Amino acid sequence: MNVQWQKCQGDVYCSLARLNLSSIVETSGVYIIWHAGNPGRVVRVGQGVIAERLAAHRNDTQIMQFASRGDIFVTWAAVPDRQLDGVERHLAEEWNPLVGSRFPDVAPIAVNSPFAA
Numbered sequence: 742m743n744v745q746w747q748k749c750q751g752d753v754y755c756s757l758a759r760l761n762l763s764s765i766v767e768t769s770g771v772y773i774i775w776h777a778g779n780p781g782r783v784v785r786v787g788q789g790v791i792a793e794r795l796a797a798h799r800n801d802t803q804i805m806q807f808a809s810r811g812d813i814f815v816t817w818a819a820v821p822d823r824q825l826d827g828v829e830r831h832l833a834e835e836w837n838p839l840v841g842s843r844f845p846d847v848a849p850i851a852v853n854s855p856f857a858a
Contacts, residue, residue, distance in 0.1 A: 744818035778811030
């Protein structure tokens with residue numbers, strides 16, 4: 742499945758801390774949060790109403806503690822509701838996030854990488 746991963750103005754990945762959440766229309770989909778650094782790592786993958794979920798994660802010390810390793814970025818993609826669980830499962834298997842250990846028990850639905858050139 743090919744999804745359109747979102748970036749911020751200037752075609753750059755969005756800073757989780759500085760992202761204007763009100764600029765995200767009521768989008769339901771999947772998201773990936775990661776920290777920059779050498780090496781950078783995926784911190785969290787998830788699904789839901791994007792602005793609501795990202796607002797909650799900004800206040801989550803388990804996620805924000807990784808800012809000490811590098812800036813924390815986010816990207817998201819709209820996904821039809823019936824495919825959310827499968828896409829989240831694929832992202833969790835693909836990126837092995839540092840936070841979160843329970844993901845939907847469904848067959849994964851592969852999507853394109855947000856990090857592909």
